[in-house]
Amino acid sequence: MTAAAVGVSHASVRRLIAPLALAQFICSFAGSNMNVMINDMSRDLDTTVQGIQVSITLFLLTMAALMIPAGKLTDKIGRKRCFTLGLIVYGVGAIISAFAPGLWALILGNSLLEGVGTALLIPPVYILTTLYLPDIATRAWAFGIISALGGIGAAAGPLIGGLITSAISWRAAFLFQTLIIVVILLLSRRLTDPVPADPGRPFDVVGAVLSALGLFVLVLGILAADSSVPLMIALVVAGLVILFLFFWWVRRRERAGKEALLSTALFANRVSNIALITQNVQWVLLMGTSFTVSAYLQVVRGHNAIETGVIFTAATVGLLLTSLVAGRLAKLFSQRDLILTGFVLCLAGVVLLIWLVAVSTTEWSFVPGLFLIGAGLGLMLTPSVNVVQSSFPEKAQGEISGLSRSVSNLGSTLGTAIAGTILVANIDAGGAAYGTAMGALAILGVGGLIAAIFLPEDRHRRAPA
Template identity: 70%
Template sequence: MAEAAAPDRPPGAPRGVLAPLALAQFICSFAGSNMNVMINDISTDLDTTVQGVQITITIFLLVMAALMIPGGKLTDRYGRKRCFLAGLTVYGVGALLSAAAPGLGVLILGNSILEGVGTALLIPPVYILTTLLFTEVSSRARAFGTIMALGGVGAAAGPLIGGLITSGIGWRAAFVFQALVIAVIILLSRRIEDPLPPDPTRPFDTGGAVLSAVGLILVVMGILAADDNVWLMAGLLVLGALVLLWFFRWVRAKERAGKEPLLSTSLFRDRTSNLGLVTQNIQWLLLMGTSFTVAAYLQVVRGYDAIRTGVIFTAATLGLLATSLAAERLAQRYAQRALIMTGFVVTIAGIALLLAMVSGSPNPWAFAPGLLLIGLGLGVMLTPSVNIVQSSFPEERQGEISGLSRSVSNLGSSLGTAVAGTILVAGLSTHAYGAAMATLAVLGLAGLAAAALLPRGRARSRAVAS
């Protein structure tokens, strides 16, 4: 699929180079959502709780978000392909360790920590290499469309694939499946050539990396603590905000001293890019928040098994795949702003339908229309949001902006699972489900407002795709 989707390759992009990049995004997105249908199986087998599984998922997403900026920066120093392969290796080890986990602690080490670190190393090179190798308007739009399609499908199809594997073999086999896909990606990666040489003398801001990671971790931990202790939540959020403020002051001091910081403040001076980052964050927040909320509700409240829950999510997968693979045609006909706004409107409509299921039909397929709309909406806007941000900066800034972009997106995934999960585990019932979905709808409206502030007109759309 990935190879067929990119016939307009520029010089330097060998045949088949898109396949491993798109598969890498697929498996990382899959890892973030497939555990949603294993909640009951994992909690029973490892003698833990729904909250324990939720924490495992959230830590995985959080580690990705916290380390994505340093991961993007490391590509300049050690090379994009080298970081890509190193990340795949760490991820594969984590997947195998998770498959053999005797308890929740080892599962967190393998899935949350090692797979999270591996993802933070391998995902920035995916977007940097795509930007550098596919320089033509049509080829880059198609390449990003394919990568975002497989990423979205991985997140949306994670419950289905995970459900089939869990019901047919067991939840541990889902991690073996991840390891096998990683092995295939490593084999396919032989065709990738790094278009820019690494610069071993490039400085790395260790202090900035620690501060940014700690700040993000504290913020998400504060959200997770909301159902246990309001004062603890407030304390962690304030502390996280203070650490992030320290980080930005650290960056400014580095810049004034003429040194290279982890993240240049100039990345935040482009208004269009900033708005694009906001839309990216909320898009992944909605995808992962909806996935966790609906999956947990169907299994814990309605008592569906993993495979029945996964099959219901097929509607979201089909919707996301259909619109993501049409990204190039849509980009040629409509402005980026129009696509992103349309995507939010359709997604919010889907959430409204799912919200209506609180007291609606007991038929599980009644969830399909809402999930289909969410998939269609997200597929429409994922690619233009990435293209707006990624293409706003020159080649020499791709390491920084790729790390920032992926960090913002994965922070959205973390927040989606944390916010929706915190509301749910506070009381798994129809009322908690309704509150979680209503919260996601409000956040969707915030994303729509950010999209409405993007520049109008088709000129900007053509510029960001080049």
């Protein structure tokens, strides 16, 4: 039963979107707010900057690795139940993190439990939105709000985290997350599942293990780059081999007429494939920049959490401004044009972050670049999601939502892992290490720009109003 069938009013749509958008906000916030707590957390937990980086990366990696299995699980246990379960697991993880006595507890609470909780609750956000809102324009508007809040959560994470850390403690930032989870649980009480759960639906356990293990080992290889190059190569190759086995297993199940974890038909859509690449690179840029600039400001230039957070306000303002006018711009320009423009702005921002920071020691040197990156992301986050989700029928929304969120979170993971590892491994080099890390992000950003060029001009032109 869809929204059209039950006559959902505009007010009902807003009530539906509120908990879902807030859930996307807090999960994105969790991925970036720790970046400004690096010094405080490493001191209180008796660990290193690298230890905190590993915790952040593992949180993002857990999300990415489990997003596809979780997206498939929603069909089996129900979308609303999966959403609620994810909120509960996330909340427990946030409480453990708030009272963590050491790095091990932070990894348990934040990296694992919050990561698992996020993987469970995010696919239902997009699936429920799609099922409730069959009208393309209304759905696009809803995706616009959800994606914008996700981007704002990631961009504003450093500022909010910095304010809480400076005023109270970094531990209070996790209690803040717990409070938001309680609010979401209350707001979501009236949510119902538009499509009944199918408990008898088969679940590809082998595929789930192979996909999660492959991604996990691959990213661990990137993190190992600063300690042992042979180990890095071995882990990266092992990860790629496991992922190859995953796709072999999927094809084998499909040929045998069995339901696989991920349908290979999802990769037959050229437009969706290109949009998924742009999604991935967008989050590489956002989270890679967030970690690199935050770590550089705190470890090399000696700024505290609130000072670092305030500097990041430029990115938040840029994202908010373009998000507010995105609806109007979508009526004038195709989604391809918006994505292309977004990448151009982001790349210009990265160049400014490298050049101005190299020639100036003032905090203001970070502002223009961060503003442009925020503005670019505000333009293109929603169009990329719209293109992917709208490329498939309702019956495939569980699978494509899981794949889409996994690709985005893998981008967050790779951004933090690649740029963070380059910076942390050579942190004594200061500005040189920072420039190299940002240069790596620029190269990846060019890849996203090239992919966007191949998007069709007029397809999926409708965007949020």
